[in-house]
Amino acid sequence: MGVVTSRADFEKLVDLRLEEAKNLIDQGNWDGAYYLAGYAVEFALKVRIISRLMGSNSFPEKNLSNNFYGHDLTKLLRAAELEGALSDDPAISPQWEAVKDWSEQSRYRIGATERDAKDLYDAIANGVVPWIKARW
Numbered sequence: 839m840g841v842v843t844s845r846a847d848f849e850k851l852v853d854l855r856l857e858e859a860k861n862l863i864d865q866g867n868w869d870g871a872y873y874l875a876g877y878a879v880e881f882a883l884k885v886r887i888i889s890r891l892m893g894s895n896s897f898p899e900k901n902l903s904n905n906f907y908g909h910d911l912t913k914l915l916r917a918a919e920l921e922g923a924l925s926d927d928p929a930i931s932p933q934w935e936a937v938k939d940w941s942e943q944s945r946y947r948i949g950a951t952e953r954d955a956k957d958l959y960d961a962i963a964n965g966v967v968p969w970i971k972a973r974w
Contacts, residue, residue, distance in 0.1 A: 845888045851881045852971075856963050859955075868955040869947060875959045876911075876940035882970040883914040889974050890919060909942040920973060933965030 840847075855878040862871035908914070915921055915938075924934055936957060944950075 845885055848881045848885045848888065852878050852885065852967060855881065856959075856967065859959050860963070863955055863959055866952070868950040868952055869944075871955040872940075872947070872950040872958055873942075873944045875955070875962050876937070876942070876944065878962055878967050879911055879937055879940065879970070880909055880914060880942075882967050883911065883918045883920075885974055886918040886920065886970055887914070911938050911940060918970075920970070923973065927969070930965055930969045933961040933969075936961035937966050 855874050859871045859875035859878070862868075862874065915924065924930060940958065
């Protein structure tokens with residue numbers, strides 16, 4: 839088992855975490871599904887950041903590495919330079935609103951409902967992740 843270090847690794851993780859979340863939903867494991875689904879967005883944003891850095895001739899901003907290693911989806915969206923695109927796309931805004939407050943701290947959450955897990959998964963799998971992928 840290797841450490842994730844490349845864009846290709848992060849791309850694989852996006853799809854893997856979505857698949858795992860879907861499997862957990864199908865089994866009725868709402869807490870785990872909710873937790874894992876959020877990572878798909880985190881990893882998709884990190885792919886976008888990697889792509890942006892690889893296509894740039896400029897030195898990255900000072901806080902980029904701190905944001906990159908964090909889990910805050912709003913900070914990652916900013917680092918991925920997608921805030922403007924999000925503002926310009928009213929179709930994705932409701933899905934982003936459903937997703938943006940996800941946190942890795944949800945691993946400590948007990949009691950996610952079926953609706954919580956399915957709503958988050960749907961917003962991610964059918965909205966936010968495809969939207970980010972279109973901007974890789």
